[in-house]
Amino acid sequence: MSENVQLPPPDRLSSRHMQLDWRVCSRARLSRDPRFDGKFYIGVVNSRVYCRPICPAPTAMEKNCHYFPTAAAAAEAGFRPCLRCRPECSPGTAAWLGTSNTVARALRLISESGLEDGGVEMLAERLGVGSRHLRRLFLRHLGATPSAVANTRRLHFAKKLIDETTLPMGQVALSAGFGCVRRFNAAIQTTYRRTPTQIRQVARQKVVQPEDQYQFQLRFRPPYHWEGMLAFLSLRATPGVEVVEHGSYRRAIWMNGCAGQFGVSLDAEHSALTARIQFGDPQSLFAIVERIRAMFDLNADWMEIARTLRGDPSLATRITAAPGLRVPGCWDGFELAVRAILGQQISVKGATTLAGRIVRLFGRRFAGDSSLTHLFPTAEVLADADVTRAGLTRSRAATIRALARAVCDRQIRFEGILDVEAFLARLCEIPGIGTWTAQYVAMRALGEPDAFPAGDIALLRVLRLASLKQLQHRAEVWRPWRAYAVTYLWSVGNEKSPKGTKLEHYRAAPSRQAEVA
Numbered sequence: 001m002s003e004n005v006q007l008p009p010p011d012r013l014s015s016r017h018m019q020l021d022w023r024v025c026s027r028a029r030l031s032r033d034p035r036f037d038g039k040f041y042i043g044v045v046n047s048r049v050y051c052r053p054i055c056p057a058p059t060a061m062e063k064n065c066h067y068f069p070t071a072a073a074a075a076e077a078g079f080r081p082c083l084r085c086r087p088e089c090s091p092g093t094a095a096w097l098g099t100s101n102t103v104a105r106a107l108r109l110i111s112e113s114g115l116e117d118g119g120v121e122m123l124a125e126r127l128g129v130g131s132r133h134l135r136r137l138f139l140r141h142l143g144a145t146p147s148a149v150a151n152t153r154r155l156h157f158a159k160k161l162i163d164e165t166t167l168p169m170g171q172v173a174l175s176a177g178f179g180c181v182r183r184f185n186a187a188i189q190t191t192y193r194r195t196p197t198q199i200r201q202v203a204r205q206k207v208v209q210p211e212d213q214y215q216f217q218l219r220f221r222p223p224y225h226w227e228g229m230l231a232f233l234s235l236r237a238t239p240g241v242e243v244v245e246h247g248s249y250r251r252a253i254w255m256n257g258c259a260g261q262f263g264v265s266l267d268a269e270h271s272a273l274t275a276r277i278q279f280g281d282p283q284s285l286f287a288i289v290e291r292i293r294a295m296f297d298l299n300a301d302w303m304e305i306a307r308t309l310r311g312d313p314s315l316a317t318r319i320t321a322a323p324g325l326r327v328p329g330c331w332d333g334f335e336l337a338v339r340a341i342l343g344q345q346i347s348v349k350g351a352t353t354l355a356g357r358i359v360r361l362f363g364r365r366f367a368g369d370s371s372l373t374h375l376f377p378t379a380e381v382l383a384d385a386d387v388t389r390a391g392l393t394r395s396r397a398a399t400i401r402a403l404a405r406a407v408c409d410r411q412i413r414f415e416g417i418l419d420v421e422a423f424l425a426r427l428c429e430i431p432g433i434g435t436w437t438a439q440y441v442a443m444r445a446l447g448e449p450d451a452f453p454a455g456d457i458a459l460l461r462v463l464r465l466a467s468l469k470q471l472q473h474r475a476e477v478w479r480p481w482r483a484y485a486v487t488y489l490w491s492v493g494n495e496k497s498p499k500g501t502k503l504e505h506y507r508a509a510p511s512r513q514a515e516v517a
């Protein structure tokens with residue numbers, strides 16, 4: 001490649017169209033730009049290995065490089081994952097990156113539950129399209145079939161378990177969803193030309209963990225505003241269930257009939273979050289890790305988001321002051337929805353206190369560390385509970401019971417959501433849940449990047465707008481990232497401060513809602 005070629009700026013790589021611009025890829029590869037990690041992969045013709053843009057190995061000549069939008073595409077083209085840069089460790093691809101809504105929904109389903117036995121046919125049926133059409137869409141947007149995407153994902157997780165845990169191989173096979181050890185061995189041997197045991201022998205870091213404890217590095221594309229994420233979660237941490245201290249977040253969890261806990265902290269040097277998981281059932285690890293990734297918004301394509309939001313001057317200054325802010329997700333949709341109802345028209349602090357009381361009255365005891373004493377109560381428990389005992393108004397208590405009942409009856413689910421509009425409509429059918437609450441839940445529980453609590457009084461105040469109509473209009477330019485814009489406006493620089501970078505996070509803002517429940 002000639003050095004004189006005028007290269008476009010890095011954000012020319014339009015991830016929304018999945019058409020890779022080789023010049024952009026090339027420049028990112030040569031400079032090992034971490035902002036592109038996970039946005040494309042490089043297949044090197046002579047070695048038949050595929051790499052992340054940040055691979056520390058000597059850079060290959062341009063003529064020997066192929067660029068792929070996904071790891072699955074590189075795998076389908078016959079390239080093997082590099083053992084040095086470990087493509088399984090790259091930040092994920094944001095699920096909404098495809099221009100195709102169908103692909104985005106399919107990716108969401110695959111990431112929640114893999115591609116189950118029904119395979120592509122079943123997936124296509126759930127999406128209401130033909131399986132051939134679905135394959136074509138996948139090939140166009142991701143360069144790989146749905147099965148290849150699901151296989152690569154499973155293989156990558158298996159590799160992570162081999163490298164980063166001391167789980168016995170039989171357990172690794174099951175935890176990564178291989179069904180049997182023979183299939184797992186065969187898949188690893190074909191992909192890596194090594195047995196699982198040989199791979200573990202060369203894994204660079206030997207982490208010896210106590211039984212039932214695991215530690216994973218979960219990568220992101222920098223920048224990541226960890227302090228902002230923690231500040232948001234800290235104000236809302238439910239006493240007994242969650243705690244934010246010493247720069248980390250910890251919480252008690254319940255999954256597949258088993259209780260446990262995890263903690264997350266920043267590893268800035270490796271552009272990663274460190275997740276420490278304590279859980280008795282290793283088969284749940286995959287799901288736990290995926291949920292943590294979603295909760296901390298690790299797949300976000302920051303460059304793309306910032307490029308759009310900088311178009312609004314009041315956001316541009318905030319982005320400059322605090323680059324890398326993410327939309328805080330949640331561990332559990334039901335828990336978040338309850339929290340959102342509690343927070344209607346009272347301060348965040350007040351809602352946190354109420355949540356703590358509900359947990360003490362109705363949550364299960366949990367023998368975690370000293371700060372984690374309870375599990376958040378399940379929908380089954382709250383559906384029949386007298387929640388007014390926690391000091392809620394009658395109407396608020398009725399709303400929580402109705403929500404819990406709808407969740408028990410599977411009228412409302414927080415997983416496998418294909419139609420967000422229908423989800424919002426069902427939530428709003430519950431007396432006491434209005435558009436603001438529903439949009440807030442979509443923003444944090446479904447990770448909808450364009451969710452927008454339109455009736456938010458605090459946003460009016462921050463933007464000095466006179467009406468909700470003006471706010472709606474202003475927000476049009478933030479699409480499809482309105483949830484990120486909202487997070488910025490709620491969090492950054494709303495109080496006059498000398499540095500202008502103060503993270504406020506609603507310290508004193510009651511009733512964010514215009515709606516009256």
Ligand SMILES: [Zn+2]
Nearest residue numbers: 051055082085
């Ligand atoms: Zn590599």
